[in-house]
Amino acid sequence: MTKIAFDIGGTYIKSAIVEQDGTLKDYQKVQTPVNEGDAIVNVIKLQLQQYIEKHDIQEVHVGISTAGAVDRDACRIAYANPNIRDYTGTDFAAHLAPYIDELRVYNDVDAALLGELTVMPKPVESLFCLTLGTGIGGSYYNSDLGLMTGARHRPNQIGNLLYDPLTKTNYEQRASTNGLKRFLTGKGYAYHSIAEWFDLASKGDEHAKASLQQWGEEVARGIAEIQIIYDPAEIVIGGGVSAQGANLLQFIVPQVEKYLPEGYGHATIRTAQLQNHAALIGAVSEV
Structure with missing residues (x-):
């Protein structure tokens, strides 16, 4: 099982393969595009396909950290302020279904908290x-x-x-x-x-x-x-x-x-x- 993580912010989209010990492999950082025509989702799709092909990943498990309020059950943006254009309602589950076996989506602070839990003694x-x-x-x-x-x-x-x-x-x-x-x-x-x-x-x-x-x-x-x-x-x-x-x-x-x-x-x-x-x-x- 390979875990691929994305962190979507107003300025940058970061991504990496996260190893079992928490180390990052193939870390990438690109500017967040103006979100016209599902531009942000399209960046995620492109990067995801590149990871799959480059590392010959057979079982794809994805986690997304993102700005905005997240419906975690639906993997959907419930609300986002105008800082990210047309982001409210973005349905990651629907967009990424053809590429993945499992998907989790979290608000960025929720994701940061979960990350901290992994290193607590x-x-x-x-x-x-x-x-x-x-x-x-x-x-x-x-x-x-x-x-x-x-x-x-x-x-x-x-x-x-x-x-x-x-x-x-x-x-x-x-x-x-x-x-x-x-x-x-x-x-x-x-x-x-x-x-x-x-x-x-x-x-x-x-x-x-x-x-x-x-x-x-x-x-x-x-x-x-x-x-x-x-x-x-x-x-x-x-x-x-x-x-x-x-x-x-x-x-x-x-x-x-x-x-x-x-x-x-x-x-x-x-x-x-x-x-x-x-x-x-x-x-x-x-x-």
Whole structure:
């Protein structure tokens, strides 16, 4: 059995054969096309056929991680915002049926959470995955219930929490890495990448430390909300910024208790281990 994984984002489509030990073979990354005339599905079909022919695959098992709300039973996009044109209703099961033996389709944050589960040293009772990037995504897993589904296939839309009527912004607009970039631009600071800002802070730059501390407090506020609603055993922070590891957590974790009742306590908070490959690995973890 060969497992082929795809990760469909607004900017790139990533793909690879995922080996039994979680390593990736024949990794590819192409730009996501403007989705006219099922362009995204057509890219998946083409890449899938290339994998099958190149590696002489006889039994094809496919997992897809994708932006948007996913009807996992139907392998269909239940809802997608306008960032990906004409994506709502995309039926992967119908399009890919001639090529595959088994198909799983997940929202990208759900896939990332499943990927993280594959590298945890012991079973976890419950886990919330929070991804910080262009936007903010969430996924919740319970060992007895599995992934949360939601009546309309769009649970854990936590980016919409904590709306502030004064600034007319929500959690995602303030606490995503895009929110951090807007905050820094608004302060009039010279351009640096997010990684460079963390590097400056680690070297003692007071402006960088103060800015990341303020942004980290916004992230912490949302984590406190997650703690109160879900009471998970662990909270994992994913997205590209998770590569900062302890340098990221130092600006967030100490501030969570500010937004919880005294003595309330909170989950273990850590950064993702698989980082950018979590969704690919998770997409085929249940195949």
